[in-house]
Amino acid sequence: MAIKRLAVLDVARGLAVIAMVIYHFSWDLYWFGFVDWPVAEGRGWKTFAGTIAGSFLFLAGVSLDLAHHETIRWRSFWRRFFLIAAAAAGVTLVTYFTFAGSFVRFGILHCIAAASLVALPFVGRPFWIALIAGGFLLTLPLWASSPAFDGQVWLWTGLGTPEFGSVDYVPLAPWAGVTLTGLALSGAFRQSGAWARLGRFSFSGTIGRSARFLGRHSLSIYLLHQPVLYGLVWLAASLGPELDRAGDAFISNCASACRDTLGTAEICTAACTCTLEHLKADGTWDLLVVEPADQSLRTRMNDQYLVCLADPELRPPVSQ
CATH class of the missing domain: 1.10.8 (Helicase, Ruva Protein; domain 3)
Structure with missing residues (x-):
């Protein structure tokens, strides 16, 4: 039987959602020239964006372990996988008509779906096996990158250089390694009893409940927030x-x-x-x-x- 839903994970996911909204709103303001912050190329902003993406991928690995460590519940797994994959396809389609050549070819949702498949064979295994696999993927671009992976066909690997830029690019290497690390850490937490102790925190205050709500609805918020924010900033730019x-x-x-x-x-x-x-x-x-x-x-x-x-x-x- 899977461990019950943990408030601490919903809060963590909710904080990641808040950070994501802040980043995307800043990006929209930059895109339309309201601010001159280097959101697209600044090192600090890139670190901020990478931390947000890593948070979602890490928590995806944790959730995979908590939901399936005793036995893989195939119906639940495939339902979640196809939901995320469909959402990823929707993001690709919408950004194709919005950003043309810079549309999302392999973004955060694509990576979460693919990383779930990569991590699946390690579910229920000793946590150190997933940890080694995660380290392998995290370091893969450092020693396995090659011009043979250049172009659009292999862009999902992260081992080459894509032909075009993209407003969101999160390839499997190294990012699937973050999901495997989350899977491994969750397994270690279960063995040490850490999840049982963390499960006592309910975060029942106003701020805690709000963060938990955002965390429980993170996918819906991800899909809806950027069209709303982008549309509002575009409207302000058009009417200004x-x-x-x-x-x-x-x-x-x-x-x-x-x-x-x-x-x-x-x-x-x-x-x-x-x-x-x-x-x-x-x-x-x-x-x-x-x-x-x-x-x-x-x-x-x-x-x-x-x-x-x-x-x-x-x-x-x-x-x-």
Whole structure:
């Protein structure tokens, strides 16, 4: 019989949800130019985002152990797996129409679903086996990365370089190692009686109950919060007097995504500035501000970006 639902885990998941909302709201403000925080490329912000993703993956491993350590309840497992997989597919579809080339190909939900499959053979085994497997995956990119894994086909592995940037990229290596670590730690906690002791905490106060509620509904909140926040910030940007803040945000984010592929700041900034100027000149930019999810407009934008990027004047001089 599985261990009953623990309030401490719901609180931990709820705190991760709060951190996630803060990060995504900051990202939206940055994307539309309301703030100049380096949310997309700042080291501190990347650490913050990685900590949030790691928290969800770690707790996924803990939950897997608590729910199935005595015997794998297959119906429950597959129901949860397909729910997360369907949600991941939905995120890919929505971001494809919203962010075009930067859509989510393998994000946090994709990784949680895949990591659950990877961790499944270790459920119910001695915790140290899962710990070793987790360490293997955590270190895999350090010694197994190869150009053979470059491109889109193998991007889920984390062992190569994807062809395009993405607004959310959480590959199996090293991140599935975090899920296995959570699975191992949960097993160690069970053996030591730590879960029984932690189970005494009910967090019945107002703040505790609120955090538990967020933790119990983390998937629903994940799917709903960003469309709401993004829509509100987009509306503020569209109705505000300084619509060109979106132009500044476009150049900043375009250059950031470009650098992930080319690694040349000057060329990327010039190509993105060139793109924006042409879009404004032919009227496409005004339409994009009103309809940012319009696929035909985004295709026109991407085509113009490729033209600007191919301009010989943007290429670095050849050393003699």
